[in-house]
Amino acid sequence: MGGEVSVVVVTRNRRQLLAQTLRRLRTMPECPPVVVVDNGSSDGTADEVARGCAALIRVERNLGAAGRTLGVWAARTPYVAFCDDDSWWAPGSLHRAAETLAGAPRLGLLAAQVVVEPASIDDPIGVGGEEDLLALDLTTAGWWCCYAPEVVAHHAPAATHRAAARRRREMRNSLWTAWLRRRRAGLIRCTSAVIGAGWRDPQTWAGVGSAVTGLPWVLAPRRQIDPATEAMRAFADALGSR
Numbered sequence: 001m002g003g004e005v006s007v008v009v010v011t012r013n014r015r016q017l018l019a020q021t022l023r024r025l026r027t028m029p030e031c032p033p034v035v036v037v038d039n040g041s042s043d044g045t046a047d048e049v050a051r052g053c054a055a056l057i058r059v060e061r062n063l064g065a066a067g068r069t070l071g072v073w074a075a076r077t078p079y080v081a082f083c084d085d086d087s088w089w090a091p092g093s094l095h096r097a098a099e100t101l102a103g104a105p106r107l108g109l110l111a112a113q114v115v116v117e118p119a120s121i122d123d124p125i126g127v128g129g130e131e132d133l134l135a136l137d138l139t140t141a142g143w144w145c146c147y148a149p150e151v152v153a154h155h156a157p158a159a160t161h162r163a164a165a166r167r168r169r170e171m172r173n174s175l176w177t178a179w180l181r182r183r184r185a186g187l188i189r190c191t192s193a194v195i196g197a198g199w200r201d202p203q204t205w206a207g208v209g210s211a212v213t214g215l216p217w218v219l220a221p222r223r224q225i226d227p228a229t230e231a232m233r234a235f236a237d238a239l240g241s242r
Helices: 015-026 045-051 064-074 093-102 131-140 160-181 184-197 202-213 215-219 227-240
Strands: 005-011 034-039 055-059 079-084 087-089 107-116 144-155
Touching: 005 015, 005 064, 005 093, 015 034, 015 045, 015 079, 015 087, 034 045, 034 064, 045 055, 055 064, 064 079, 079 087, 079 093, 093 107, 093 144, 107 131, 131 144, 131 160, 131 227, 160 184, 160 202, 160 215, 184 202, 184 227, 202 215
Parallel strands: 005 034, 005 079, 034 055, 107 144
Antiparallel strands: 087 144
């Protein structure tokens, strides 16, 4: 089953971190094929990828998380696992993920347990939260999504001075996801919850400002999820707020 999962890594100007990630991926028992999407790096990332025995897709500009789409198109396996340049999969996790997906034909997304290093604590949200939008779209299209704690990913975020930027991105992306897909009641609840949960934090307001700046872009492709998906998401939101 290991050969059925490709790993797609998106990176930009973090050559040393990428080198560590590629070494860890090479030592996995699954020996997964790796596709690296380089979002316009200028630090020799391409040379590092060549040494890491991974396929390389070079992009002239920074596409951010959207670069993952290019990696998926290049993958030649039934399943794809995403990985950042500062994260890696625990040995055996890709094998377990492939078995789970193969046993449930309608399962489109499997969310792993993310362990933040070096403290080894659980991370409640992915970097930027972009997986939320994907889950809403897949559910609307009739796919199942599930959390699989037996599938484990480790994340070692860079220096603490980047924590503030990460917090801003999380706030911005949470709001963008709500504005892009949630129906009116859900949109209002989510916006209020995001702001209310961190209204004393300056990074919350910085994230709100960033989200508002992108409002014209967000409203143009807005597509509401169906009522059933909205109801499921509202139920999940209610459970999460307890």
